[in-house]
Amino acid sequence: METITILKRDNQKATFNGEKIAVAIKKGFDSLESDKYTGDDANHVYNAVLEQIQEISKTEEYISIEHIQDLIEKELLRQNYIEVYESFSSYRNRRNESRKIFIAKQHKFLKAIEKLNQKEAIDADEKRENANVDGNSPMGMMLQFGSTVSKEFAKAYQMSEDYYEAHDSGQIHIHDMDFLPMGTTTCNQINLEQLFEHGFSTGHGHLRKPQDIMSYAALAAIAIQSNQNDQHGGQSIPAFDYYMAPGVLLTFKKQFKQRVYDFLEISNLLDTVDINAIIKHIDKVESLTLDLQEFSKFSDDAHTLKIIEKAYDKAVRVTDRITFQAMEAFIHNLNTMHSRAGAQVPFSSINFGTDVSPEGRMVVENYLKALDKGLGKGETPIFPISIFKVKEGVNYFPEDVNYDLFKLAIKVSAKRLFPNFSFIDSSYNKQYYKEGRYETEITYMGCRTRVMSDIFAPGEEVVTGRGNLSFTSINLVRLGIKHGILTNETPDFEGFYEELEHLMELVKFQLIERYKVQCSKSVSNFKFLLGQGVWMDSKSLKPKDNLHKVLKHGSLAFGFIGLAECLKALTGKHHGESAESQKIGLEIVGFMRDLADRYTEEEQLNFSLIATPAEGLSGRFVAIDRSIFGSIPEVTDRHYYTNSFHVPVYYDISIKDKIALEAPYHELTNGGHITYVELDGDTTQNLEAFEEVVRLMHDYEIGYGAINHPVDRDPSCGYTGIINETCPSCGRHEDEGDYGFERIRRITGYLVGTLDRFNDAKRSEEHDRVKHDL
Structure with missing residues (x-):
């Protein structure tokens, strides 16, 4: 086809691009939201218009945009697409009018935007008033309108x-274009250890350093939610077990000290020992696993030492129970705490599985048990995306310390779809790993994002405090x-x-x-992500840097x-x-x-x-x-x-x-990847096969993998498992009662659920729609 010249509305000339014409025609058909038109209908109109444009170009030096739109309208009428013609023509007229208005007001608009960007975020308290509204509320709709306008502003001026x-x-797709004017980044691996060390602020006041596992878990959820409001993507915790472990130890010390005091008091032995010295000794304890013979220096009475041992056992059991409650609360918070003006719960992920300390192991075991239990009525949690880090010598072989946690992760994933599995030993991940430094263990964000290599820190790459921009x-x-x-x-x-x-x-x-x-933004625009030092080296930033x-x-x-x-x-x-x-x-x-x-x-x-x-x-x-x-x-x-x-x-x-087949692509895609395997039936009844798939992923050097399988739930009786037309637990048919069965499926790494009733054809269509994104 010979080169065709287009005269644009600003009288600039450009080379004809047929793809733009095809897109304009497609938008006309799409505007009707009708199932009776397909892409083939739009293609027929496009081909006809293209032939006319080619014919005109033989005799004319150029063809104007307006002339092309006239040709489209005439062709829509000729092919009897009356509704599409009316929609296309109406939109064209509205666009012409809006252009006139927009040009007249653009200078004033730009000045207002400039002034808004200079305004300190602290002056906008009114934006916080409706932070806990539902996503279907007017606030959620408002954000959708704002998204549309923001995209157009980005196209026009940025x-x-x-x-x-x-x-x-x-040809391309610019992701999250609506956030471009705000200058937000996509995602970040949050270093909770750094945040917890001195406490942090969310903008309303300072939160002190947490002193027990309940506070650790609560502040972890708050940190994720706060960070969500400074980014347009996901928030991830790269070493959840390591970060939570100190909270378990603090809780254990509290419980141990209290139990020792109470048990000695009940036994009328407080006056026979130096209780203050015992408490000071417990304060110095560095692990749940300790030598109780150390307490013999405070008393040589066998009965007293037996009471201290009993207090220790009770403290461990109570700490374990509190840790479970903390993990359960953490999961509940991340599925109910709304961010972005109430439009959504935070996109959150946590990585864990390699801390071999008793405290870290207690965190992982109880987190997995809480995930297995589900939400208040047994629902499968949508967030956080849980990622179990697999490592030889840590949890992969039967003789490894955390092998039991690996087995538990398989059991829970077979029921709840999470955790997914990342593989530190894959060569392109292992090259960054440094023994004893968990910040060098490969971690993933959300459905697949991976950030590791750093041209500004060759040989010293870490995952913490970094993310995709x-x-x-x-x-x-x-x-x-x-x-x-x-x-x-x-x-x-x-x-x-x-x-x-x-x-x-x-x-x-x-x-x-x-x-x-x-980069043109400032610390004041991101008062948590940058102001609290969540992003790497951001504590060194000055206000105008x-x-x-x-x-x-x-x-x-x-x-x-x-x-x-x-x-x-x-x-x-x-x-x-x-x-x-x-x-x-x-x-x-x-x-x-x-x-x-x-x-x-x-x-x-x-x-x-x-x-x-x-x-x-x-x-x-x-x-x-x-x-x-x-x-x-x-x-x-x-x-x-x-x-x-x-x-x-x-x-x-x-x-x-x-x-x-997919494994070699993981090494090439250093920015993120995932391989899914789809299993039919109730995977909880065949954990050996489930584990075999995970081991295949490890052996073929998959970086990040997940196993998909049906997860259904009857909201009436709470049964979770495979449900066809009748609940295996209570015998209820899908058409009976107020609700159908809840069917959880994974789409691009995130779980989605529905309570809608499907007939067989629609259910098959839905399954296909879900599976294509996998």
């Missing part, structure tokens, strides 16, 4: 036109369609990689542009989606079907990783490659591509693209083969 056009046309995903499928066997006799790999590198360059500069917005000096430790990530459909379009087979396609898939992802590494050196920023969590993106890209290229079997004919590098869920493959 982004290069090339970036948002690439986003709107479906922002990420943008590339639509691999469109490149596969344009350069594959669908449009060429043989795959045009040269053209494919040339365009992929062009998009990588585009995204690199877009990420840097956003990074500059983030550029944030580059601390944010440089974070990562800027390139994401991708639809490798399977990309390979299908390129070669005719995806990586599950062909060893040659697997080789090409690894070359594509390796090419992206090599570029990210090169950019890291060139730009002196931590660029990384992440296997994108799809969320709504898997459906967004395919809808746009179908409008442009039509319905292509096994490429654009479904409602989704396969998430990241996963083997398609509809492809029949063994668990072992799936793990083996």
Whole structure:
């Protein structure tokens, strides 16, 4: 096709981009929210309009945007899409009017925004008044309106036109664009030890250093919630067991001292011992495991020593019970504490499993027991995402100290879908591990994010106080369609990689542009994340410092989606079907990783490659591509693209083969990754098979993995397990009573549940919708 010149509304000339026209037409169809129209309808209109534009270009020097929109309206009428025409025309008129108003007021608007950005957050107390409202309330709706306006502001004033056009046309997806003007970062690994050492402030007042496990757990939840309001992504605790262990020891000391005093008093032996010396001795205890013979120096009376031993046993049991209550409260808090003006509970994750101290082990055991118990009526907790860190010599082998906790984690995951499992011994994770330094143990955030390498601290990388700054995903499928066997006799790999590198360059500069917005903010904008020293080195910041000096430790990530459909379009087979396609898939992802590494050196920023969590993106890209290229079997004919590098869920493959195929991509995607395995039936009845899958992940060097299986619940009797049409516990049918059965499934790492009743067809459709994001 010959080059076509477009005359834009500001009289600037540009090269014609058919993808933009296809997107505009698709939006017209989408605006009706009707099931009777498909991407093929939009594609028919697009092809007809494209032919007319090509014909006009033969005789005209250029064609205006307004002329093209006239052609679209006429074609919609010609093809009898009356409703779509009316919607498209109405929207066009509204946009023309709003442009006039917007241009007239933009100077005043910018001045107001500038003034707002300069205003100290402390002056905005009124924003805190409705912090505990429900997500479906007017406040939740208000945030949705704000999100829409914020995106448009970012496009108009803070982004290069090339970036948002690439986003709107479906070449790339800029995640969390609505938060760009605020300069927020995505996620962070919170160092609770540092926060707890001197206490911290949430903006309303200072919280003292916690003195028992209940306070430790409560402040941990508060820290997560406070941090959520300073970020647009997730909050993670990288070493939950290590951080909570001191709280267990403090609780034990309190209980031991009280029990010794009480038991001696009851036995009328207080006057026979130096009780103050005993209490001082207990204050110096450094572990729950201690030599009770040490107390013989305070008394040589066997009866007195027996009473102290009895007090010790009681203190340990009471501490264990209190620790369970603390863990239960922690889980309940994270599923009920709302942040972001009440719009959602915090996106939270915790990593644990490697602390071998008695206190750390008590934390993990009781956390897993509380997770197994569920919420108040037995519901499966949605948060936090629990991640058990697997390590040889710590919990992997039967002779390891924490092997019993590994077995318990398997049992609970088989029932509650959590914990997931991360593998410290995978070579690309183990290279950073330093014995005795838990801050060097690989940890994950949310559904997959991983932040480890740091160009500013080579050889001394840690996970604490760091996170991802922002990420943008590339639509691999469109490149596969344009350069594959669908449009060429043989795959045009040269053209494919040339365009992929062009998009990588585009995204690199877009990420840097956003990074500059983030760095232009100040400590006052993030009074918890930076003001309380949660982000690495942020305690050194002065009020007017550029944030580059601390944010440089974070990562800027390139994401991708639809490798399977990309390979299908390129070669005719995806990586599950062909060893040659697997080789090409690894070359594509390796090419992206090599570029990210090169950019890291060139730009002196931590660029990384992440296997994108799809969320709504898997459906967004395919809808746009179908409008442009039509319905292509096994490429654009479904409602989704396969998430990241996963083997398609509809492809029949063994668990072992799936793990083996996906494992090599984990090493390449240093910004984050996950492999899911789907199991049918009640996994609690076959824990050996469940454990075998986890061990396969370990052996094939998976970095982060999870096992998905059905989790159903009858809200009437509280039964949790597999439910078909009738509850195995009370015999209630799904159509009986006020509620249907609750069905929990995992989507992109997060759990979702529904109480809606489905017929068989809809249930199958829902299952497919859930599985595609896995």
